[in-house]
Amino acid sequence: MLPANPLKKCLLIPLYMLLLSPVSKAQPAPQDSFEIELFHHTAKDSERVDILNKASRAYFTKDAQVAEKYANEALGLSSQLHYMNGRIWAQRNLALVENTRGHLDKQMQLTLSSLKLAESINDQHTLSILYNDMGNIFTEQNSPRDALPYLLKSLQIKKNLHELSEISKTLNNIGSAYLALHVLDSSLLYLHEAEALKLSQNDRRGLAYTYENLGLVAMLQYRLEDALHYHQLSAECYREADNQLGMVKSSLNLAEVQTFMGDLANAEKNLQHAHAINGVLKNVKNEMIYYKIRYELDSARNDYRAALNNYKAYTERNLEFFNLEKSRLISRSQEKYEAEKKQKENILLKKEQQIHLATIQQQRILVISATILFIALLAITFMLYRMFKKQKQLTRELNSKNQEVSLQNHIILEQNTTLESLNQVKDKIFSVISHDLRSPLAILEGLLFLLRDERITQEQFKFYADELWRDVKNTSYMMDNMLQWASNQMKGIGVKADDFDILLLLNQEFELLQTLAKQKEVSLQHELSGSLTVYADPEMIRMVLRNLISNAIKFTQGGGKINVSARIDRTFAEIIVRDNGTGIPLENQHRIFSNIYYSTTGTRNEKGCGLGLHLSKDFVERNRGRIWFHSTPGSGSSFSFTVPLSDEADTNPRGYTVIIQDQGSNGMTVVK
Structure with a gap:
């Protein structure tokens, strides 16, 4: 059994938030009888609409496509007949179908449309159910505080109508909302009340959702035996109702608990079972949860390579889900x-x-x-x-x-x-x-x-350390560029020009970049004959030098050379950054310095955000200079920019050259 520690309890929190789902989806399911009724009742009237809506409701947890077909037919016929009640329930059934697919935004639109129609005719029974649905959607969207007003409103209407079956569903949903808020005492209060009502009515389909939520509370309280018991009861009820989505969730829950209890063989079986069913349902959120639990299971087996791959798969799907919601x-x-x-x-x-x-x-x-x-x-x-x-x-x-x-x-x-x-x-x-x-x-x-959980050795961590350090360094530079660019775009950046020695500034940047160059085995040097005083904003020029030199390192292979030189042309100093790297393809050279944010990976797959050269051009021009480049594919590139000389420039040469390159353990040679 895995050791109990607070970190594992923390891992349960994002998972149970993903597993929370509407609990008012239990329904009687005599599908065959509905098909027989539709076969015999061919008249295009409101009675056929009601049969179609009941059939759609019965099928939606088992075959979403069939449920969608019946709901669409009911919606079309209701529109022809101007049958308001039929249209409301048809749209509600379509919303439930979208929920099985994980499309919460479409479910929200359809439910809101039904709610507006129900409010126009003041149908209290329908309003109580739709308010309940709205609360469920907000809970699934991780907005339980927005869910509670709808759920409490639904509960009050159902109590006024004395609908015990519906009351038990909403009690269960309020327990889910408090569970999402991590108010576990309130959650247990409503869940046990819902459990008692459903047991008194022998509502096995409804008990599946309540047991699932009780199991999630037990997981958060680290009562693993209780959690396993409740999830087993939930899985049994879902199987009896042939609820495909419920069976996926119960299998994932069981795998999670069994992983933390050390029952890895049964955890593997439940994960495979969930993955097989979800392959048909194609619920994107459940697929994301699958890779999350798969990562935890591989970590428990000490298979850290597989755990890392599954964690990457989980983060990729999490990013896709985030970008989809943003779009x-x-x-x-x-x-x-x-x-x-x-x-x-x-x-x-x-x-x-x-x-x-x-x-x-x-x-x-x-x-x-x-x-x-x-x-x-x-x-x-x-x-x-x-x-x-x-x-x-x-x-x-x-x-x-x-x-x-x-x-x-x-x-x-x-x-x-x-x-x-x-x-x-x-x-x-x-x-x-x-x-x-x-x-x-x-x-x-x-x-x-x-590393913190002592599941990987220091030697294994060092295997990834160099690549990880380079990624973090590149990320730091990307963050600097992004913040400078965003500030420049949104409110502008004022130029704070002053006299400064560009040689001293260049030496400071070399100290920051020498480790990055050494890691790629690239020779990095500059040749300046002495003090070179210019009049410009030193921080802007520092950013230009950093972007040009880091770009040169990014696109230069190991063993390559990068040279920074300067020359004076009357009132301007010209700085040249030259490398013998991969060069820029001819078809892409027109994008450099344009408003098209262009970025490619470096020789070791280094990433960029496409803002560095655009920002450099802007900073050089703000300081009354200009910037240009020459590049030959396969032979390297040369980037040059000018900056005004100071009126009080120091003409006394210091006469030294600094060369930074990889030379064994020393790492740097200074020649004066």
Whole structure:
């Protein structure tokens, strides 16, 4: 049996949050009888809609595709018949189908649509169930505080209606919400109350969810024997109801508990069983949980290589799930913006149409009046004159309104441009964090966990140390670039120019980069004949030098050379960073220094965020310089930039050259 320690209890917390799911999904399931009823009842009426909805409800835990087919047919027929109740339940069944697939955003949209219809007809029974569904969705989205108001509202309505079966489901769901909040005493209070009601009604399908939640509470309290007992009861109830999704969850729960109890053989069997069923259901969240438990099981077997691979698979799916949720959020925001924009355009068009209709009506009145009062020419002339003045005034007012609308449109366009720029900054930051920064941190977390738990030796850890150090160093440089770029994009960076010796600044950066160069066995040197005083922002020039030199190291193979030199051209100093690395492909050279954020992996798969050269160009130009490059694929690259010389430049040469390269244990040679 594995030793008990607080770290394992901490590992249970994110897992039970992923395993929480709606518990009001138990239903009677006489599918064959529904199929017979549909076969005999062919009339396209509300009775057939009710049969279709019941059949969909019966199938959704066993065959989601069949349930979706019946729900879609019920929805279409309800729309034709204008049968409100049938439409509500059809949309609710489609929402439950999306839940089995892990599509919580689609489930939320369908449930909200049903809830609005139910509120319009004030159907209390339906409202209680839909409020219960809303609470379940928020619990699954790790927002239990948002779930509790809906669940408590649902419970109050069900108690008013004296619906004991429905009351037990909502009690169970409130227990799930408190479980997600980690308020275990309150969770147990509601779960035991739900258990008593379901036992009194012999509701085996409902007991499956309650036992599952009681098992999760026991796992958090590290009562492993109780957790195993409750999960076994839950698995038995799910099998009796032929609930495929429930069987996947119960198998994962059993595997988790058995892993911590040291029963690794049965844990393996339950994991394989869950993986086989989920292969048909294709629930992305359960697949993520599978790799999480597989990683824990391999760690318990001391198979650390397999554990690391499974942990990587878990983090990859976690990142995919995060990026998918982020894309859906952005898509919904864009759709909302477009809808509001169209609504404003429709309001403007409606106002213009009303103005045109008013003008036409006035013209008709004018024609009728002219016909009736033809004999009274003077009166007609006077009336025409009055109407002409009024129409002219309306025209002026209309022109004034058009100018106001034009000004508002101009303001809206400027705001849209600003929002698009901010969205680009946000998307770039999310992209770097979710892909380039989280991956090395996740790998570091996994290795440190194995080392801390004494499941990997110091020698095994040192095997990965060099590659891990390089990844962390590159990540640090990427973070510097990203923060500088984001600050520059969102509020701008002021230039703080001053006189400084660029040689001293270059030596400081060499001290930081020599370890990185030594690790790749790359010779790193600079040749400056003496003090070189320039007038610029030293921190900006430091960032330019760091980006150019680190890029050269990134794309230079072992044994290669990197040389930094300088020359003076009247009022400017030109700094050249030259390497004999891989060079830049001709088809990609046009992307350098452009607004297209371009990044490729280095000779040892080093990553970048694509901001370094773009940021360097911006900093050089802000300091009244320019930057350019020459590159030959396969032979290396040369990047040059200019910086203004100081008016008080020191012309006394110091006459020394610093060479930093890999020379055995010494690591650095200084030649003066």
